[in-house]
Amino acid sequence: xxxxxxxxxxxxxxxxxxxxxxxxxxxxxxxxxxxxxxxxxxxxxxxxxxxxxxxxxxxxxxxxxxxxxxxxxxxxxxxxxxxxxxxxxxxxxxxxxxxxxxxxxxxxxxxxxxxxxxxxxxxxxxxxxxxxxxxxxxxxxxxxxxxxxxxxxxxxxxxxxxxxxxxxxxxxxxxxxxxxxxxxxxxxxxxxxx
Numbered sequence: 001x002x003x004x005x006x007x008x009x010x011x012x013x014x015x016x017x018x019x020x021x022x023x024x025x026x027x028x029x030x031x032x033x034x035x036x037x038x039x040x041x042x043x044x045x046x047x048x049x050x051x052x053x054x055x056x057x058x059x060x061x062x063x064x065x066x067x068x069x070x071x072x073x074x075x076x077x078x079x080x081x082x083x084x085x086x087x088x089x090x091x092x093x094x095x096x097x098x099x100x101x102x103x104x105x106x107x108x109x110x111x112x113x114x115x116x117x118x119x120x121x122x123x124x125x126x127x128x129x130x131x132x133x134x135x136x137x138x139x140x141x142x143x144x145x146x147x148x149x150x151x152x153x154x155x156x157x158x159x160x161x162x163x164x165x166x167x168x169x170x171x172x173x174x175x176x177x178x179x180x181x182x183x184x185x186x187x188x189x190x191x192x193x194x
Contacts, residue, residue, distance in 0.1 A: 024137035031134055034127040041120040048113045055106050062099040066092060 019026040069092040076085035 024134060024141050027130055027134035027137055031127060031130045034123055034130060038120060038123045038127060041116055041123060045113065045116045045120065048109060048116060052106070052109050052113065055102060055109060059099060059102045059106060062095060062102060066095045066099060069095060 019029075069088055073085055073088045073092055076082070076088055
């Protein structure tokens with residue numbers, strides 16, 4: 001597990017270094033992330049609006065029930081039917097409490113909808129800013145040296161080798177040969193001192 005952790009740490013460090021050296025790619029990643037967040041906020045807003053519509057219908061139905069039972073209470077009192085009026089008043093009171101609870105839920109839902117709208121606007125604004133920064137970085141990048149361009153070629157076209165480069169196996173072989181040559185030179189220097 002330690003080897004895996006070391007490798008993971010090494011790769012993360014290289015990626016961080018690469019992104020620092022290539023800010024346009026980091027901005028692109030941030031822009032993509034913001035786009036995903038904006039889409040999620042839009043989906044959430046749609047879900048909340050649907051809940052709001054259902055809750056409005058439930059409040060309307062409850063209000064109609066309250067109105068019906070209020071009429072029944074009045075009618076029972078007029079006819080002297082207190083045996084019906086009393087339970088009808090209790091049921092009307094229960095419906096009123098239920099309506100108040102639904103109204104409270106509606107207020108909380110509307111607040112959540114407004115917060116989601118505000119969040120979506122903030123994300124949209126931030127995405128525009130990052131998009132402008134990315135465009136600026138891309139424009140700046142086009143004027144950078146060839147060295148910078150070959151560094152990002154592997155990132156953008158990881159399936160294809162950059163123009164003029166050898167295969168990864170050839171590159172590995174060349175590095176091993178160079179590293180062996182360096183070690184031999186180091187040994188020669190150390191032997192010459194001894």
